[in-house]
Structure formats: C-alpha cells, structure tokens
Amino acid sequence: MSVSIGSTSAPVPSPCKGVCRMSADGQVCTGCFRAIDEIAAWSRADDAFKRAVWAKLPAREARYAEPV
Amino acid sequence: MSEVVWPPGMQVFERGWVSSNNIFFADVDADADADTGAGAKGATLVDTGYGAHAAQTQALVAHALTSSSLSSLTRIINTHTHSDHIGGNAALARAYPSVEIHVPVGEADVLRTWDDAALHLSVMGQECEPFSFHQTFDRDDLFRLGGTEWRVLASPGHDMESLMLYCEEYRLLISADALWEHGFGVIFPALELSNTVKTIGGTGSSAHASFHAQRATLDLIASLDIAQVIPGHGAPFTDVNSALARANARIDGFIADPSRNDRNALKVTLAFLLMLEGRLPLASLPERLAGLPMAQILNARLFAYEPGALANFLCQELIKARAAKIDGEYLVVA
16 A cells, blocks of 8 residues: 555544644544543544444534534 | 463553554553662653643543552653654653653664754654653563563554564564565665665665565564564554565565655555645645655656645545545545
C-alpha cells in the first residue's frame, strides 16, 4: 500500500480522526467525540464496549460539533 | 488478541496517525523507599504524541495516574525524536516538573542544539515545543516498566537512532515506527533532505544503507518471541509474521526502486497536513504545498510538477489510498 493510514486488525475500528483536542468543557474529543476514559480504554476494550461507544458518538457530535 | 497479557499497570493510548501512540506504565516498584517500602511510586510514559495534541495527552496521563492512585508522571521515554513522538514532552514537563526525560543516545546532539533540519520540523511544516532531556539510553539498556524488565533494541531505518523496547517475560515489543501492522514509517535518512542527515558508517549512499538497516531491523524483530507488537501508530497487533511479510516486501520494493520511498514521503507530507487540519480547501493546496520544503524537494526530484498539477496528483493519490476524499470544495480525511 502506498500510504499507511488508519489500518487496524480490530474488527471495530478506532473512531480517531487525528484531531485529538478536547472540547472546551473537557468532556469529549472534538474529533471523535469520545471521552477521555473511552480513549484511554480503547486499545484493550472488547468489541461490545467499542460498539457501545460508537453508538454514543452521533448524539455527542450533534451536541458538540462546531459549525465550520 | 484478548489472550495477550500485559504487565500490571500498563495502558496503551491509541492515538491515530498525527500523534504517536503513548504507552503508560504505573511503575509500582520504582523508587520505593527501601526502609519503609512506602511512597515514591513512579509512572512512565513512552512517547508523548504531537504537540498540537498535548492537552489531550496530558488529560490521558492524568486519567491514568488517577486510576493507578499515583500523583505524578516521573519518567518519559522517547523512542526517537520525531515531532509526533516528542511533541507532548514540554507540556508534560510543565505539568509534572519532576519528570525525567530519557532520549536515545544518538539523538542527544540534535536535541541539545534543537537542530530543526535533523528534527524534520520546518521541512514538513511541523511544530514542536523544545524541551530539555535528563538522561540518554542506548541499545541493551534495561528499563523496569510495569514491574517487569524491558530491553532496549536498536532499530535503524525509519530513523537511524530510533530504539525499541522488548519485554521477554510478556513477549511484547514496543516497535515505534520500525514496524506497523501495515508497513513502517517513511525511511527518512534515504530522503537526503539536507546536509545534516546523519551519515551511516561510511557504507556508501545513505539511501542504500538506511534501506538495508531497516531490513536488518525487521530481521531482528523476526528473531524475537513476540505475542503482540505495540506499534507507534495503529492498534496493537498479534499477527507479527504477516506484518513482517508485508514490511519485508515493502523494503525490498524500496531497495529495488528507491524512488518509491520518495513518492511515499511526498504523499505523507500532504496526508500529515490534512490530518492535522481535518479539511483543506482544494484551492489552497498548491500554496500550502509550496510552503512545505519536503514536498518541494521531493517533487523537484521525482516529477517537477507545476504547483496545481502537484496538488491534483497528491489528491488523487490520497483518495486512491482511501486516506482522503473530496467534500465539496474541500479535501477531507476519509
């Protein structure tokens, strides 16, 4: 492959978009909308945990996303 | 993958592709008082991510310290001195003034003089807050992390001075950018970006020497008993043989045609900029690329495209690699 970006063997991919900055209230990342404990746990979490986190992201994005 | 056992107190913060992963260790037996057996527990972070992400790195460290009932980060170990691995050092040193920063011995001079060219900062449009280190370490040194022993291994190639950490007891390798699940980092010494690129033992062209050094590093990894690799980027992975086969095919391709490494590096310049900013106006790309010396050097060597043609070419390449897509008037992360 030409550029190695975003590949993973995990069946549930990481939501990380490389933004990696927290919201003003410190609650979520403004790129992937995960909370700090979810980012910290991700590399060892099981698929059920990861799917549960993914399911929470759209609502957080709607709440936190800044207009561009 | 769930069968892989980690030492107590070890956590991996998987950070994506702009920032390196960070590996946290609660060093429960470090610096314990010999008489009372109490207090002075330490914590170590291996690699600290990119500078623009330092606040989140700090939040992750604070979270890990709290979960380990520790009050302070006491040691930082950097595998090598690229800005996506050392970018959080300065902020963490401010937050934890007693932290001791350990760097590969071969990087000490570059850091002391803050050699912008050797650190690949301006040339890639990257920024990094300078920091002072306290200790150097070298191959065959031993670190005690998470209550177990980690041996330092040399891993020249991506960076000639880069070091890896291997834990025999748990069969874990912290590979940094010497081996990813799909490939490895750009072989920077082979790009010959400036006169300050380190020469390698007088073995002839630095491109040739650094490609062979990378292959030797892959051979070294193949000789280890490894349950899981914790790479510098991407998820930890267990199928080490498949990763090595992909990496070996890639380095063989570079040896056969060194311009492949140049082409990959040229794509990485735009990919990094895109990931850092999330979205780039298509109309701005020729000018943005003109501001990246590495893109200009490699374009002049490979293609000599006009600015607009270079922007178009790199957009197509990133889209083809599924690293980017077009969204209206913008190039965005796919």
